[in-house]
Amino acid sequence: MQDILSLAADNLLSPMILCFALGLFAALARSELTVPEAAAKALSIYLLFAIGFKGGVAVADHGVDGGLISALLAGVMLSFALPFVAFGLLRGLTGLSVTDAAAVAAHYGSISIVTFVTAASVLTSQGIASEGYMVAVAAAMEAPAIISALWLVSRAGSGAQRMDADLWREILLNGSIVLLVGSFVIGMVTGQDGMVRIESFIVSPFQGVLCLFLLDMGLVAGRGLRASRGVLTAGALVFGVVMPLVGALAGLAAGLLLGLSTGGVALMMVLAASASYIAVPAAMRVALPEANPSIYLTLSLGVTFPFNLTLGIPAYVAVAQAVTGG
Amino acid sequence: MQDILSLAADNLLSPMILCFALGLFAALARSELTVPEAAAKALSIYLLFAIGFKGGVAVADHGVDGGLISALLAGVMLSFALPFVAFGLLRGLTGLSVTDAAAVAAHYGSISIVTFVTAASVLTSQGIASEGYMVAVAAAMEAPAIISALWLVSRAGSGAQRMDADLWREILLNGSIVLLVGSFVIGMVTGQDGMVRIESFIVSPFQGVLCLFLLDMGLVAGRGLRASRGVLTAGALVFGVVMPLVGALAGLAAGLLLGLSTGGVALMMVLAASASYIAVPAAMRVALPEANPSIYLTLSLGVTFPFNLTLGIPAYVAVAQAVTGG
Amino acid sequence: MQDILSLAADNLLSPMILCFALGLFAALARSELTVPEAAAKALSIYLLFAIGFKGGVAVADHGVDGGLISALLAGVMLSFALPFVAFGLLRGLTGLSVTDAAAVAAHYGSISIVTFVTAASVLTSQGIASEGYMVAVAAAMEAPAIISALWLVSRAGSGAQRMDADLWREILLNGSIVLLVGSFVIGMVTGQDGMVRIESFIVSPFQGVLCLFLLDMGLVAGRGLRASRGVLTAGALVFGVVMPLVGALAGLAAGLLLGLSTGGVALMMVLAASASYIAVPAAMRVALPEANPSIYLTLSLGVTFPFNLTLGIPAYVAVAQAVTGG
Amino acid sequence: MQTHAAKRVEIIIEAPMQGRLTDALTRAGVTGYTVLPVLGGSGRSGEWTREGQVGRGGMVAVVCLIRPERLGNLLDAAFTVVERHIGVVSVSDCEVLRAERF
Amino acid sequence: MQTHAAKRVEIIIEAPMQGRLTDALTRAGVTGYTVLPVLGGSGRSGEWTREGQVGRGGMVAVVCLIRPERLGNLLDAAFTVVERHIGVVSVSDCEVLRAERF
Amino acid sequence: MQTHAAKRVEIIIEAPMQGRLTDALTRAGVTGYTVLPVLGGSGRSGEWTREGQVGRGGMVAVVCLIRPERLGNLLDAAFTVVERHIGVVSVSDCEVLRAERF
């Protein structure tokens, strides 16, 4: 417990989290501080490329064992299953319509790559190793949850879902999946040779870039919270912190079953606990336009993301350490 | 004198100043070379974050002594006072209307953070130490000058100034103040621990980033000069190089009274000598829309900024060294 | 031969080329992965600045010998001459109109700075030295080809060319020429002193930045290929891979005549073999608006650029090594 | 200068729907359109701004100049896409140069 | 397709005034507006371009579709904000789909 | 609020031609114009998008409000620039505030 608290304090006082807090503060105080959209996208391309590449190099170093496949499968199953849990919780805790509840559920089955990146950098700075292929698991968990959500809606008969071929392609080939998987493969192919060439671009400045990116995430989250005051009921807020804990438990179980390392278990918890705010919202606007975007964006970006970033990650890491004895 | 000249030559032939000159040349020659707006904003976010953070870490290292508070107060007073000097000079040297003169005066009471950043990097490369909290002084000096200018206008009865609550918030929470103060606090809180994590992002590439940023400043200044040929009278041009010298003297006096280090005195001179071209212009567009933006932008960005960058900074540093014996 | 193949394999499996391939794949698969325009421009400014500066520092280190002038002259002559060869080949191989053929020819006389940058980084990673002033040669080769192309059109009487003073200025002062020459001069003036200051910005992260830039080039090339399916005949495709070989031979001859080093010969081959897709297309839109942009962009960016990047560069380097015995 | 009567249709729509809209327009026989970026806005579903967004959110404005007789087709096509979505459609009269282009 | 007469108001104004303008529009009962970025322009106060700018300068275009009967209110509100400032206001007739949205 | 009849001319043109167009407009006595960015579009010469472009490609939209009596001049000037180039020109009626500005 002592350890968890000191770890949490360490995490809370890291430049990354403080940058997020600064962004949140600036947005809530209505400062006109903004990060240009193009810069934010460029930063996210950098982060995705760097994390994917590093994962690939790690796999190249250690060889691909059977763990990769089973971890991918576990991730896909979690992404399929978690929306049902989330949907049940939402229908119990809130008065959201079937469509809105299903849309929110899709976000929680999918993942937040920035939460993953932040957790990975916390692990690195604490010297805890993890499986390089967790990056591929992250990519695999982005999309399945969307299908579960659409199935929930169609079962309730409310609103025809529109899963045309175009939407499938958009979801499966969305920018972050392609970049993550692509750079993972590039890292695997080029291995340490490639790493040596671009190390001083993707390794040394990584945490600094993450700081600026989290500053922007704080700004976006804060603006979202301000714009949607009153959108969330107390029940929805409770969901926003309970669901990540439920997800983390599911991730813990999966990680232990798979026999992952301490870092791997922590990352699996983080993936299951985190909620998407890039790929899934775009898919929902196409497939479930009747669902209110303020609800799912505010919950995932305004409540769960900050929760995971500040309290969640240190807790998940500590639990993973305690349980795996790592 | 010998020293000042060789220092000036050193400064003039640094990559930073040459980049500025390149930008200026390209714009005056009407090359279509441009830095995208989003990239320029991203660079400025980087510079503000890096300089603020480094200042905070420096304060964390040396502890906050009483110097911080008195330096802040001195900065605020300078910012309040200098517009009156500038206004007097302008009314003597030029035929500008009260409104235009007051608007220009506001710019010269406030500060240019890029000039400050360049001076800080000149000090670093010469191994001259300075107080980390000068960054906070810079932030404190941004806004007070605006109030003096509006008071000058209202006293003359020409044009109701419009200082509504919104404008106050915009000025006090403008992007650069929030980012500078925020990253200063983050640096103070995380100290050397935080520095180690992001050093290779904010320290090593700093001067290179500054080069590209000054390239863009040269382009912007050059385009401004070209667009406003004939806007400035000879008197105004004289003001554009005399006022920074007057400001630098006031900054020197303040720095000596405060007992700052050699670097601190130099930075105080630079702050007082520099003129705003980001925060104050935006505030003037809202509060004094009748003032002609070509006049204040051309003076501050096209005349005083290049003057400080090329001749001013080395002169101020040399004087600070001579006077403090540093 | 063995060597060429292993060099080619090495090159094909470098992170840069794989990033280009990833971009190509993503665009052809219609993924919505995109690099914002502002970010792409910022990356290209970085690359131009870094390569120019490094070239200038290299010249400062070794002194300017007579080689610079003669290499510049040779480059200009190649740029003037190659469009005639290209035009002849095109009229033989394809049914393109005079205007379209001339427009394409202009692109192949001019150069692709990204191909040059990639080749320079391949040389660096193989420890092959080259003349720093090749950067200046690259800049000098951008424009002359345009004149040859316009002369070809006017000779055929088809379409009045419009070379007004404005267009001249736009071509000679286009962004990449100004930045390349400017930073070359800055590098020459500041030499190793300047290099020390900004090395960790322009040297260490260079290859990583190039990766992201080539990712975007792949995306742009892929989107272009997709949008212009069917625009190119088989003859045009043949031209797209034969012309770079012809150019490389001309470059080889020039390099040997000039007595360049192994790296210098390789770079001269690369310059002559590469085709412009930034400066020349813009000039063609103004001067030869009747020429179809899909044809010249698809050929230069969709066919020749990937060819040079993957097979061309290793071949040219190997030939240069074989011939100069380097 | 000879001008010809035409209609200018302006559709403000969510960015993820842009491709579907332009595909539908093309199917309805529209020969050209232009897409303009949108910084932000406000409507029944609240206020939003593009700044700092990371995803493919936000809106775009699609402007389409067409011959008056094709307006019905275009609006039908646009409506099927916009129907369930956030967005607005407006039409105004205009004149165009070079009618052969439309 | 059923359309309804409306007015399209386009206001080109300095970026630092954008918030004040949209607040005034909202107070005047306007239910929606869209903000478009502006790259540059020229007018009585000279020529300007957005490129490379660092501050919050430049201009934006605010487009507002409204029912004709609300035009007077909107123009009054816009005018108080624009009055002392650089900028232009234009109004044209248009037709909108889904009138219930305005 | 007093308004005045005017014309709104919208010219969508290749970016490398922007300077030539605005110079021609200025020579034709136009006192102001606004340049808006364009993300992409489609026309006789195919589809294009701005994303990831490095060069100075793409298109821009130039909007020009003028007094009706100056329309002929403006269109003649615009036409000489646009003539051989990709691009579209449309004109609509509008009303402007502060006619003294035009």
Ligand SMILES: Nc1ncnc2c1ncn2[C@@H]1O[C@H](COP(=O)(O)O)[C@@H](O)[C@H]1O
């Ligand atoms: N009356 C209007 N005038 C101009 N744009 C509007 C209007 N109403 C809505 N919009 C735009 O359409 C978007 C979605 O509107 P809504 O569907 O009402 O939320 C807004 O964010 C605005 O960009």
Ligand SMILES: Nc1ncnc2c1ncn2[C@@H]1O[C@H](COP(=O)(O)O)[C@@H](O)[C@H]1O
């Ligand atoms: N006649 C016009 N047509 C279109 N835009 C204009 C016009 N006049 C002014 N503008 C725009 O409004 C801005 C300020 O105009 P002004 O107040 O005349 O300097 C200009 O930079 C243009 O963007």
Ligand SMILES: Nc1ncnc2c1ncn2[C@@H]1O[C@H](COP(=O)(O)O)[C@@H](O)[C@H]1O
């Ligand atoms: N009917 C149209 N409506 C709106 N924009 C158009 C239209 N036709 C062409 N454009 C725009 O003008 C550009 C060039 O058109 P074009 O010359 O027909 O290839 C296109 O990429 C569009 O941005």
Ligand code: NA
């Ligand atoms: Na999840």
Ligand code: NA
């Ligand atoms: Na000052």
Ligand code: NA
């Ligand atoms: Na060539």
